[in-house]
Amino acid sequence: MFTRRYRSALVAALALAARPSLVAAETPAQQATGNAIVIHPVTVTKIRDMDFGYLTVIGGAGTAVLEPDTDTFSTTGGVSPVGGSPQCAEFVGAAQGSAVVNIKIPTQPSTLTRVGGTETMTVSKFTLQGQSRRALAKADSFTFRVGGTLDVAANQVEGLYVGTFDVTVQYP
Amino acid sequence: MSKFLTRAGAAAALALTSAPAFAVSPATQATASAKIFKPLTISFVQNLDFGTIVLSGAGSWSGQVVSMSQAGAVTCGSGNVTCSGSPQPAKYHLVGTNNAVVTISSPGFNLTGPGTLAFTPNAPATVNLGATGATTGVDFAIGGSITLASTTADGVYSGTFAVTADYQ
Secondary structure: OOOHHHHHHHHHHHHHOOOOHHHHOEOOOOEEEEEEEEEOEEEEEEEEOOOEEEEEEEEEEEEEEOOOOEEEEEEEEEEEEEOOOEEOOEEEEOOOOOOOEEEEEOOEEEEEEEEOOOOOOOOOOEOOOOOOOEEEEEOOEEEEEEEEEEEEEOOOOOOOOOOOOOOEEEEO | HHHHHHHHHHHHHHHHHHHHOOOOOOOOOOOOOOOOOOOEEEEEEEEEEEEEEEEOOOOOOHHHOOOOOOOEEEEEOOOOOOEOOOOEEEEEEEOOOOOOOEEEOOOOEEOOOOOOOEEEEEEEOEEEEOOOOOOOOOEEEEEEEEEOOOOOEEEEEEEOOOOOEEEE
């Protein structure tokens, strides 16, 4: 009988070992992220940069266009997208008290310069998501996207081009 | 030679016939059992988002806790912060053995950006996979909390969960 009892204990141990829980905890292939946007009133903060993604030029000049109302991307002429994650710039602001604020985007082209070189491209025709004037309640936050049109020459030198542009929010 | 063999045979017979006299049974017999589990899988469903938090309090202040329940309801400090946007809890999906209980682990981590915000997750300790745990599975959500001060820098803060699941 002792032999049998020992055999039972062995079976139980095997059953425990077979439980997935004792092998390893399961980890998802992709973890979730936690995100928060924090802002003081009467300021404006960038949430994300403008990005035209990866482009190629075949058969002539063209443009790449980011449209802020729908956050969509398109190209014209000899320019074609070949990857990346094109996206409009996005900003957030907040009012102190109830107020009407005025958002200003560039009216002049901004220059992008090739990293490690001197070649340039320009972004022009900046466009704003929604109205430039926003009526806000006290401590109310607001976000807005900004798009634009990138002009790409037929013989544009390949590389990464980077530039900056300014937006302004007028608070009363 | 043949005499020795006979004697040996008799001794063996004696041992066999004497064995039943000592056999006993316990009042309760031991049982052998094994439960087979379907491999547990956990997958990402959605990110947690506090939305936009405006540091609306005047002057210098600290210790304002913004917390999100597992249902996604945000409790936004006590006067110095204002929450807006479309907050949502993190969500994962579990598939495994029907009606099995799964233990969830979600250690704390930092949200980083222009500064660092310690994030304390609010995850269920266990999840029951229910009657369709092996087929459709179940989702579970994780909320959490951060603590803000008037000195918290403006910007986008983000961090990554380290969730694991295990049969209980």
